[in-house]
Amino acid sequence: MLVQRLGAPSDFDPLLERVRDARIVMIGEATHGNYDYYRLREQLTRRLIAECGFSFVAVEGDWPDCDRVHRSVIAAPGGAVDPRTALERFERWPTWMWANAEVSRFCAWLRAWNVERPEDARAGFHGLDVYSLWESMQAIFDYLGEEDPTSLEAAQDAYRCFEPYGKRVEEYGMASRFVSARCEEEVVRLLARTREQAAADGPDSFSAWQNAEVVAGAERYYRAMVHGGPESWNIRDTHMTDTLDRLLERYGPGARGIVWAHNTHIGDARATEMAADGMVNIGQLARERHGADEVVLVGFGGYRGTVTAAPRWGSPAEAMVVPPARPGSVEHRLHELMPERAVLVFGGDDQPDWVTGTADHRAIGVVYDPSFESWGNYVPTRLGERYDAFVWCDETTALHPLPALTTPGEMETYPAGV
Template structure:
């Protein structure tokens, strides 16, 4: 069996493009993206420096070639909206750190980290002096921000329609008896409080019906603000459903979440395309588990879908799904939910896994398109590692590995054999002291 593995590693090495030289040799990848409207850039963890840096470098190259109109992330809509205003020279923030400060939910390091700080400032400088329609935007696809989005809708209506704001406060008041999204869902499940489904749906319909009244046809900023408010109202509807169904074992809240992200992406693409009078092109940043086609993984076999699958089913050849992997190094992650960010050592990938197979190529980092003979030989199910906001090395196999058929999951892979933990903007003692005796020279 071992000679076969070595031969397979050799075939991968022959098909791979080493990412060497200043900024990485991304030209073959960029050439494959020329006609794509949805470019999905994944990550095997939420806390790896090289993953963020690669996505930043690829996104910059696409922006500089005037091929990309927006970055959409696995982050909440209202938090990303503050960044969007900053990079488009709107709002009141004077620096990138302040612009990122609405990302207050666990895990803070996911978007409040040092590579993001530089990238947000770069986007602002790029947009300087450009007409609003040509500026690159920054948007969130996720839906955890129930109460933040409620506040954003009310703030908007207070400005454009005070009477409608009063009615919206009455409707959204249904949600405010607990002060916690999870407590709201738990109370509905136990029958201790009524559902607010009708109220949040009605509010979304009302703000949609009034869109032409609120958005001035000759004022781009007015149209942008109305679109932003409508997406916040839709987020409230989705989040209410998500938290209400959270304790129902018959409902897949994963499917609810990824469906919302897909619908938000669709709405964003429709809106930007209308603004540009041509199809918009969007780069999406999220975890591999959201962006790789779920039908090629254990997720699909248990009835779960994800953003990557829905985009591929909808856009077909106009989409490109790119996964990012690593063999070993360090990662920023927590040991428990809502726990502090720690700099933790990532164990070498398991034998038989995709990452271990890539490690056997002897290449430090490379781009591998899932085409030709190499896609055929990688077609059988193999283990793949996924580290989210938690990393539990003591239960590595059970907690972080699943089976997938790689060529059906992604259109291409970027592999970084040795990786380092992302540096948070808000370092905690656990991160600063973590792996201090060997970091980074001991990788």
Template sequence: MIGQAAEPLPAPEEPGFGAFFDRFAGARVVLLGECSHGTAEFYRARAAITRRLIEAHGFTIVAVEADWPDAAAIDRQLRGRPPEPDGEAPFRRFPTWMWRNTDVAAFLGWLRGWNTGREPGAQAGFYGLDLYNLSASVEAVLRYLDRVDPEAAAVARERYGCLMPWMDEPQDYGRMALSRGYAPCEEGAVETLRDLLEKRRDYAGAGGESYLDAAASARLVKNAEEYYRLMYYGGARSWNLRDTHMFETLCALLEAKGPQSRAVVWAHNSHIGDASRTDMGRERGELNIGQLCRERFGQDAALIGFGTHTGTVACATDWDEPMQVKRVNPSRPDSYEWLAHESGLGRFLLDLREGRLPPALREALMEERLERFIGVIYRPETERWSHYSACTLPEQFDAYVWFDETTAVTPLPGPEEAGPEETFPTGL
């Protein structure tokens, strides 16, 4: 039945691909997923859709599942802003291939060309939503305050001093706070963010983009301090804090860019599909940015998932281990991926919104089935338990993009630094 209702898609590189997604161009936020962090076709498809939304429909925010400081360094290049002095090179920490790959590089090259010659308000920015890279965020706040308010910088430097011993291994701070039974650095992080937000008008003359960067960095420090404490408690609390942070950062971007601003989000299916329609929410009490966007924006949020049957994927077996290219197991017969594979179509778009599917197909898809989630870690030998979760696809997403066989991303050369086990063990 999927084969009759789905719309066959051309390859993402072909000119007509992006136009299939014009139906979602009226949304305030279009969230584009992926069922792995290492699949080239997903990056190419998201790039083609995003180009279309920018060129034809005026979207100006590209917000991705990446750390704010790293994306901010790239954004300066894309929009002709000078680099920060002594800023660290972006995307050098595990898993580097997630954003340092040839498909992302090609999209960013296009985005830089698009921005060239345009007024700042008409340019499209590239922003990170995630809450890691604590050290670079602290540095960004202090660097900004040193320029605009040296007295406030001295206060912030003293407050952040509590976190300084833990910059290289922030998860050790969480372990220490757990063993002591209190959060010694929480107050300073909260107060620094509060002061920045309260002085927004005072700092307006120093430049809106610089303030946005500093405020986002201070928000990251405040939430990361809490995240590294919560990650040792298990359960849903650390996941929910992380996705709430991503949602708050997205909302701050939309507010800063004005009421007519619109955003494209790139993140994993586990983040952009409505968690309340999966066992993430139903069994584990987890929420995500897709669910929060639906609750805030209603039909002005479009949630688009991506899937594949088999192929290759760039991944690691464990955290901080070298990247490998692994073969993706064929999908299970009790999964949504299997139903998509049985359609016989190599690529398709399935519009899942109410009234867009034949009633019999919608009824069949409403039956809960398994769905595969591959993060930066992939363990084919334990796939059923480590990578599948029960979902209700037509309620989880507004649309589903299918590539029957996919290939691994090609990483860019460069050193990789060890990173804290921030999303261990799934790497989502």
């Protein structure tokens, strides 16, 4: 194991040496609301793009919202000149995950980087998640209306199937338990027609295809969610992994991707109790599909500080105090052993017991109650198996949300919020 104190972006050199030949680098976060995690992730990502030639960043966010950001950062015709304008259009709660000053700064840098390069060499920004059923449906209408009006019937049939449930599509999942409310056949037909039309080259065609995949994934997700258990989680993370693979194929031979998501998604589930509960995640699936040598998983963690989160689902975000990590946890041990900022690169035969053994590892979602620290918010983890590297921040501060018009959104990751 190698430990490097962090003070400047150049201090990530040992980690860049580790990812030199990887096709996928997943960079996590222990919360969705810390400035320090986002800032350090930004520094690492800039170097991966500028020095290692990575092709795109794919985040734990909705495809339509992120597609507006993508069009801005690649300077596409009709895209916003300032990426912040696109980020401020995020409406689905919790908006602060991506509509924040830290992501805005990165996207401004990415646009400046891209405009100096040929169009086919520009790095993109994409959403991996499954939630945007209505937004994706509208995007398909817009696309088919211009490109293939004869396929509009399939889109209208799918829309009419969901329409009785309004924007609360989790009610569709609940109804499917008792009556024949499954829209699966209509969605499959829509997906087939959109795939057929999107077979032609072009970014608009690919985006329409992905929106159809979102609609199909959302139908499965909300139908599974009401039954409880791991199935809806697995549908979501499999969808995100499938989207990542489609992006790698879309960018062509030699494409390399960066993923931004919560530790709970990017850290290999097999190194946690998630596996015993029948859960998978994108870190595990990517290792299985591409091979461990092609995938580098980078976790994050901190000892104490502040975080942007909400006290309950759908409520306004606020800066909350994160108390010191509980004794025996990964974070408590690193607080005792590490400098204030450090990157740990795992590997070799000299790894200490706290890297190879099991210890509690803190995970904070968008809904957070610090009083739960005594019994919740921790995932038993074998750190050196869950991640290839780990970025340590002893004390963290809350990130800075952008002004946004927030709508409640569906239940989504309720109640975990990761």
